[in-house]
Amino acid sequence: MRTTGENAELALLLEVAGTPKPGNVDRHREYDDLRFEHFLAGAVGSQRGLRAAAKADGPPVGEAFERAVAGMSEQSGGNTQFGALLLVVPLARAAGRGTLAPEGVSAVVDSTTVTDAAGFYRAFEHVDVSVDDPPEDMDALDVRRGSDAVPELHARDLTLEAIMERSAAHDGVAREWVGGFERSFWTADRLSDLDGPVADRASRVFLEALAEEPDTFVAINHDETTAERVSERAAAVLEGDEDAETMADDLVERGVNPGTTADIVAAGLFIALERGLDV
Amino acid sequence: MRTTGENAELALLLEVAGTPKPGNVDRHREYDDLRFEHFLAGAVGSQRGLRAAAKADGPPVGEAFERAVAGMSEQSGGNTQFGALLLVVPLARAAGRGTLAPEGVSAVVDSTTVTDAAGFYRAFEHVDVSVDDPPEDMDALDVRRGSDAVPELHARDLTLEAIMERSAAHDGVAREWVGGFERSFWTADRLSDLDGPVADRASRVFLEALAEEPDTFVAINHDETTAERVSERAAAVLEGDEDAETMADDLVERGVNPGTTADIVAAGLFIALERGLDV
Secondary structure: OOOHHHHHHHHHHHHHHOOOOOOOOOOOOOEOOEOHHHHHHHHHHOHHHHHHHOOOOOOOHHHHHHHHHHHHOOOOOOOOOHHHHHHHHHHHHHHHOOOOOHHHHHHHHHOOOHHHHHHHHHHOOOOOOOOOOOOHHHHHHOHHHHHHHHHHHHHHOOOHHHHHHHHOOOOHHHHHHHOOOHHHHHHHHHHHHOOOOHHHHHHHHHHHHHHHOOOHHHHHHOOHHHHHHHHHHHHHHHOOOOOHHHHHHHHHHHOOOOHHHHHHHHHHHHHHHHOOOOO | OOOHHHHHHHHHHHHHHOOOOOOOOOOOOOEOOEOHHHHHHHHHHOHHHHHHHOOOOOOOHHHHHHHHHHHHOOOOOOOOOHHHHHHHHHHHHHHHOOOOOHHHHHHHHHOOOHHHHHHHHHHOOOOOOOOOOOOHHHHHHOHHHHHHHHHHHHHHOOOHHHHHHHHOOOOHHHHHHHOOOHHHHHHHHHHHHOOOOHHHHHHHHHHHHHHHOOOHHHHHHOOHHHHHHHHHHHHHHHOOOOOHHHHHHHHHHHOOOOHHHHHHHHHHHHHHHHOOOOO
C-alpha cells in the first residue's frame, strides 16, 4: 500500500497529468520555460518534505513545507507546485494523525506557531512565487522578504494561521487554510463520485471548481475581471457551449493560468487517494 | 539536490513522459487498460525499493528489486515498469557505491547470489510479466513459478547473474546485465549530447535505440520479423521517410509495444540524471 507521503506525491503527478486543464501546464500543453517535465521533477523533489509532513510527530508543518518547496525547486522551471504543497502539507499532517477531515486539518492549522510562519517565509527564498503587494502596514511582512521577515513575525507573535487569515481575502489557498479546506474536500468528493481514468476526472473537476469560483491566481496576475471571465468560460465548457481544448489553447497563449484552482484539485486528489481512490 | 533514489524514480517518470515513443504508453497515447496514470503510480510506488537499491549497504539487489516491483504493482494497470526497474536497481546500487560506470555495475552483477535470484523470482508474484516459455530443461526455473522455483535455485546454486546469462540470448534486459549495461550507458551519452527538453530527447533516443536493435519484448510477444520491421520503421522515421506520430498510432492500434527499448531509455535517463543532466 502506498504511504501517505507517496499519496501526496502521486496527487501532484495526477494533477498535472489531467488534460485539458485550461491555462495550466498539463500532459498536452506547456510553456517554453515551464514544462511538463518540470512538474515531474518538482513532485519527485518534494517527496522528502511530504514524508516529513505525513508524520504525526514530524517537524512543524511550516518546516515540512519549506523542505518540500526546497526539493520542488531543484529543477529549472521555477515555481511548479508551491500552492499545491501549501495545501497538501497540512492535509498530510492531518492524515498522519489519522484525522483527515475538515476538523482534523483545522486542528493542524490552529496549532501552528510563529515557527511555522517562519518556515513558510523561508520557503519563498527557494523559488519566485507570484504574489500580490502587501497592504501598506504589512510591508515588513511581505513574503518576498523571506527570512528577513522572521524577526517581525516574532515581534508581532504571528502564527502561520494568522498569516493565512491576513491573506484569505485575496488568496484562494489561504482561504482553504482558514475555512476547513472546504473546496479541497468538495473536490475529493467529486473525484470519488465520477467514473473513468483519474486524470480525466481531475480535468473535469478542475473545470467545475473553476466555474464555481474565480481563480485568485489569475486575479493576482491579471485582474478580477479576467478571473471572472475565465470562470464564465469554464461554465460554458461544462454546458457544452465552448470547447475545452479551444479554451485551453487560448489561455495558454495569453499566459492566463488558473493555478489556485489546480492547487485545490491536487489537494482533492490527495484526500481522495487517502480515502482509497483506485488508480 | 535530488538523491540517487529520487533520480531513479524521476528517470521512470521522464521515460513515460517522452512522446512520441511508438508503441509504448506515453504522454499522448495509452491503452484502455494500461494508462499514463498507471505509470505515474508505478513510479511513485517503486520509490521505497529504489531508495533501498541506492544504499551502498542496502539489502541485496534482488530484494530491493522485489520491493520496488511490489510497490510498482499497487495500481490497476498491471506491469508498468518491471523491466525498467530490473535495469535501474543494479545501476542505483552502483551509484550508491560511487561506481556508476560499466565496471561498477558489472561488479554489482558479479556479486549477486542465490538470494538475489530468489528476490527476482519472488518479484514475478506481484505482477503478470510477458515472458518466453523456458527451454525444456529449464521448466523448473520458469520465472512464472515465482517463489516455488526458489528451492530449485538453491539446488542448482544459481545466482541472479547466472539467471540473466541464461536469458541474454533472447531478452534485451538480461543482455544489459551481462554486458556491462552497454546500451544503457550509450543512451545516457546520447541524452547528454542532445539539446532541448529532456522528455523530447528521451523520445529521440528511443527511436535511435530501436532503429539500432530489434526490441526483444516485441519479439517475445509477436515474433522476430515483427521486431525487425519495427526497427526498420524507426530507422525510416529518423531518416524522415516515415512520420513518428503515424508510426506511434499504428503500433498502439496493433498492440505492438517495444518495451525493452523503453526500459533501456529509463536506465539511460537514470545514468544521465546521476551525471548531472538538468531538468
